[in-house]
Amino acid sequence: MAGKLFQLKIISPDRVFYEGDVTMVEFTSSEGEMGVYADHVPLTTILMPGIMTIHEQDGIKKAALHAGFVEILQDKVNILAEVAEWPEEIDINRANEARIRAERRLGGTSGESNIDILRAELALKRSLTRIKLLS
Ligand code: ATP
Numbered sequence: 001m002a003g004k005l006f007q008l009k010i011i012s013p014d015r016v017f018y019e020g021d022v023t024m025v026e027f028t029s030s031e032g033e034m035g036v037y038a039d040h041v042p043l044t045t046i047l048m049p050g051i052m053t054i055h056e057q058d059g060i061k062k063a064a065l066h067a068g069f070v071e072i073l074q075d076k077v078n079i080l081a082e083v084a085e086w087p088e089e090i091d092i093n094r095a096n097e098a099r100i101r102a103e104r105r106l107g108g109t110s111g112e113s114n115i116d117i118l119r120a121e122l123a124l125k126r127s128l129t130r131i132k133l134l135s
Contacts, residue, residue: 004038007076008054010065012084017063024055025077027065034070036077045070047081049125051133062087064133066126083126090130099127 003023010018026035028050047068054061068081102124104110106117 003055005057006038008079009076010052010079010081010084012068012081017081017084018054018061020054020056022054022056026053026055027070027079028052029070036072038075040072040077042074043072045072047079049122049129051129052079052084062133064090064126064129066129067122085130085133087133090134092131092134095127095130095134098123099131102127 005021005023008018008020008022008025009016024035024037026033028034028048030046030048033050034045047065047070049064049066052063052065054063064083064085064087065079065081066083068079068083071078071080101110102120105112105115105120106124108115
């Protein structure tokens with residue numbers, strides 16, 4: 001039997017990234033990986049960089065989500081994403097360069113002082129998410 005549908009809306013600063021009826025959505029929250037079906041208990045959570053998988057009735061779509069908020073309501077899920085990308089929008093070379101930059105900063109080989117560790121860790125997570133989505 002097909003799963004029960006609920007409304008999913010994903011808004012990024014420059015567009016309605018996705019809007020449709022889905023059976024499940026998976027994403028990475030501050031509490032870890034989450035999979036949300038219809039009739040999930042209402043809650044709000046924070047998005048972390050990760051691959052989001054949208055389960056539609058006839059297939060799945062994957063995208064990279066890097067930061068934002070998730071609002072789970074009784075019959076719909078709203079995601080306010082600061083940065084969201086479909087696979088075809090990702091520039092793999094740019095992602096690789098960002099990964100190398102972040103790894104150098106975290107490994108102490110960038111030659112810079114005053115490294116913001118958290119910022120570098122998040123940049124690394126974003127780049128790895130982009131690379132993983134394309135692999
Ligand atoms: P970079 O250091 O290369 O800018 P970043 O992770 O710091 O990477 P973000 O702050 O996450 O970049 O994103 C800034 C904007 O650039 C967003 O619109 C995002 O979609 C876009 N962007 C970042 N990296 C890529 C990429 N590899 N391919 C396509 N768009 C990207």
